[in-house]
């Protein structure tokens with residue numbers, strides 16, 4: 332006996348995302364007018380026109396039914412790049428940047444990441460957990476149902492482990508599925524030699540993280556005046572030997588070679604890519620490494636955006652993320668899609684695919700979240716808007732009305 336858990340019906344549009352049968356950046360998106368979705372035992376049992384779906388799955392038999400007249404049903408967003416565990420407030424740096432200070436100048440003065448490191452080390456674990464849960468509540472309200480979270484504001488074994496423990500505990504009690512990334516190589520701690528710190532990451536932090544089994548990925552900030560390509564390679568290879576899949580922050584401020592490195596080490600994703608070249612993009616495609624673009628970061632720093640169009644036209648599965656962190660204070664994947672469209676000339680359909688299915692690929696979830704298809708997990712949003720286009724179109728407004736995780740209403 333199966334339980335009809337949830338039916339949403341009469342939707343102006345169901346934006347069904349699945350694997351792409353054809354080539355093309357938005358392939359795999361099917362929009363169904365007067366659509367419906369039925370969920371049985373946490374899995375999507377039917378997607379299609381309301382008349383067809385409700386014949387087999389009558390809403391009156393469902394534990395929960397939503398009449399979605401005038402509304403859109405789409406997959407829950409997958410946010411594959413955040414730094415959401417931290418303490419402290421850097422809103423004054425936002426003002427300093429508006430007055431003309433650069434991110435690197437702030438960092439060189441001991442602000443930026445290192446300032447958040449000081450605040451995070453001083454914060455107790457319960458405070459870090461409460462902060463993360465607050466951020467996750469906002470992300471859920473904006474339609475994210477799976478979120479990657481990095482450590483990297485500890486930069487010592489004890490605090491890095493505490494951050495990862497906080498992610499693990501939040502994952503236990505929050506509806507959002509969390510994916511943990513260890514990023515001890517997010518910055519070089521104050522008054523430390525970089526090579527010595529890389530030794531610590533490789534010989535002390537990584538083994539401790541791997542022993543605890545609290546992270547799936549290992550990330551590194553491969554950037555001028557942070558970790559160079561050789562240091563980044565050492566860390567990512569050491570992580571891989573200990574079972575952590577590589578990721579890299581690459582070509583954010585200068586072109587250093589982090590993208591080629593990500594491809595070389597078989598990274599799951601290479602992120603930022605503001606200064607990546609077409610050869611870099613080719614290397615990512617050949618290696619099966621997903622490019623993750625973070626348009627909120629470029630927007631907040633008032634820099635050029637990454638070349639999303641060039642990547643899409645080369646055939647890359649461009650993913651989008653918020654990059655939520657104290658320097659990029661947006662919890663909203665919807666806003667990321669607006670910036671992707673307006674700032675990077677992606678279409679709303681490409682942005683939806685980038686924020687769902689491609690984003691799931693960027694955290695190595697190729698068959699689960701970020702899709703709305705029969706047999707997939709019932710993670711979806713109902714938008715108070717008549718089509719998926721209204722998400723990027725309605726900038727500054729959250730169109731997410733209801734969020735469903737595993738067939739249960741968890742928001743709205």
Ligand SMILES: N=CN[C@@H](CCC(=O)O)C(=O)O
Pocket residue numbers: 414443444447552580583628654656657658659
């Ligand atoms: N660029 C490096 N790391 C973060 C910023 C972290 C911070 O400034 O606190 C990012 O991906 O944007």
Ligand SMILES: [Zn+2]
Pocket residue numbers: 412413414580654
């Ligand atoms: Zn980042």
